[in-house]
Amino acid sequence: MSHTTDIAIIGGGVIGLSIARSLALRGAGDITLIERGPLGAESSSAAAGMLAPQAEADSSDEFFQLLCHSRDLYSTFAAALLSETGTDIELDTTGTLYLAFTEHDEDEIGQRYEWQTQAGLSVEQLTSADARLLEPSINADVRAALRFPLDIQVENRRLVSALADAVNDLGVKLLTETEVHSVTVDRGRVTGLQTSRGSMSCERVVLAAGCWTGKLTIETLKTIDVEPVRGQMICFATKPQLFRHVIYSPRGYLVPRRDGRLLAGSTSESAGYAKHVTAGGVSKILENAHEISPSMAGLPFIDSWAGLRPRxxxxxPVMGACDEIEGLFYATGHYRNGILLTPITGELMADVIVNRVTSPLLRSFSPNRFNLVTS
Ligand SMILES: Cc1cc2nc3c(=O)[nH]c(=O)nc-3n(C[C@H](O)[C@H](O)[C@H](O)COP(=O)(O)OP(=O)(O)OC[C@H]3O[C@@H](n4cnc5c(N)ncnc54)[C@H](O)[C@@H]3O)c2cc1C
Incomplete structure (x- = not known):
């Protein structure tokens, strides 16, 4: 292979795909997305699809603002993907319930309610009876709850498929089963890539390789470490659905899907790049799911998987242009919120790459906060 392209994107998860779509919609030139395996098969398919910045937030900072902005783009984003591809990404706007089972949990949600109401955010305080009226299958031991009407969910595997169709229709070249080994640089400028199928010339490269970003060799530059944080998930079948809301406790969560699947998550483990489901992980998730709803015990168990969150x-997150090398851009480290951050990452990264404009929303997330210079 010996190709030339204007912009090469490394990584075909939701982040690389969303950037490819935004660039193509702006007519940014010839765009090639390079993915080592199939599109979206890593963290982007393993996720639960919760778009829930408020449910776990204890204060407002620039990260929280970024998350909320992205969540608020989702209804327009979902409608645009539907019209571009015919795929419904199943944006479910029922909302999220956060349950308290202990005195400590109650204190936690009490404080969350206080700061969020003072900040003018949408949040509702519920008694145990209110919560069970909304969701009759939750545990009768629930002491209190919060409802976040704007914290919603999406079917992330349908999101992957819609984005893949959208970029394909927009003329992005998709090179799957192709691994990028290194980015080549000459006199401080990107000149191309070395891949498992040969070399490629390009002047701009976007690193969207999730928790493998730090493994890419970039001449004259230190890598940014992005560690894998394993999350395991279990999936049950429910017909009719047990729940309408996404339901959290401080220890776990349940996510009802439109087709009757109910996802239970998750773990947060440092296990390197090992992606297997473990007996210990399953047992912890089941314990936490059972606390939310004892009805879980009778459900058919249909699937389990694990994915690696890029931290x-x-x-x-690490998003923006690299000061050291002209033409090098990062979009990685989305950790627990990459599905939520998908629409805003595409838009703001396209602003950076095409217009050289960095939104104030990205100020705290520049790759240049790390020391990239080799000594
Ligand atoms: C169990 C679990 C639950 C989660 N739940 C949520 C949630 O509810 N809400 C939310 O917002 N987020 C959630 N996340 C996080 C979310 O999944 C990630 O933040 C997001 O998917 C990151 O997307 P990405 O495109 O950066 O990474 P990935 O999806 O991992 O994609 C990176 C891609 O780069 C490719 N790649 C790597 N190296 C190379 C190379 N050298 N050459 C070519 N290709 C390469 C990989 O094969 C991969 O496909 C969850 C994650 C997990 C694991």
Missing amino acids: AADGL
Whole structure:
């Protein structure tokens, strides 16, 4: 292979795909997306699809603002994907319930309610009876709850498929089963890529390789470490559905899907790149799911999987242009919120790459906060 392209995107998860779509919609030139395996088969397919910045937030900071902005783009984003591809990404706007089972949980949600109401955010305080009226299958031991009407969910596997169709229709070249080994640089500018199928010339490269970003060799530059944080999930069949809302406790969550599946998650483990489901992980998820609803015990168990969340050293996303190398851009480290951040990442990264404009929303997430210079 010996190709030339204007912009090469490394990684075909939701982040790489969303950036490819936004660039193509702006007519940014010849775009090639390179994916080592099939599109979206890693973290992007393993996720639960919750778009829930408020449910776990204890204060407002720039990260929280970014999450809320992205969540609020979702209804327009879903409608655009439907019209571009005919795929419904099943944006479910029922909302999220956060349950308290202990005194400690009650204190936690009490404080969350206080700061969020003072900040003018949408949040409802529920008694145990209110919560059970809304969701009769939750545990009768629930002491209190919060309802977040704007924290919603999406079917992330349908999101992957809609984005893949959209970029394909927009003329993005999709090179799957192709691994990028290194980015080549000459006199401080990107010149191309070395891949498992040969070399490619390009002047701009976007690193969207999730928790493998740090494994890419970039001449003259230190890598940004993005560690894999394993999350296991279990899936049950429910017909009719037991729940309408996404339901959290401080220890776990349940996500009802439109087709009757009910997802239960998750774990948060440092296990390197091992993606297997473990007996310990399943047992912990079941215990937490059972606390939310003892009715879980009788449900048919139909599937389980694990994925690797991409986490940068400070836990925050890494998005923007690299100051050291002209033509190099990062979009990685989305950790627990990559599905939620998909629409805004596409838009803001396209602003950076095409217009050289960095939104104030990205100020805290620049790759240049890490020391990239080799000594
Ligand atoms: C169990 C679990 C639950 C989650 N739940 C949620 C949730 O409810 N809400 C939410 O917002 N987020 C959630 N997440 C997080 C979310 O899934 C991730 O943040 C998001 O998928 C990251 O997308 P990505 O495109 O950066 O990474 P990935 O989907 O991992 O994609 C990166 C891609 O890069 C490719 N790649 C890597 N190296 C190379 C190379 N050298 N050459 C070519 N290709 C390469 C990989 O094969 C991969 O396909 C969850 C994650 C897990 C695991």
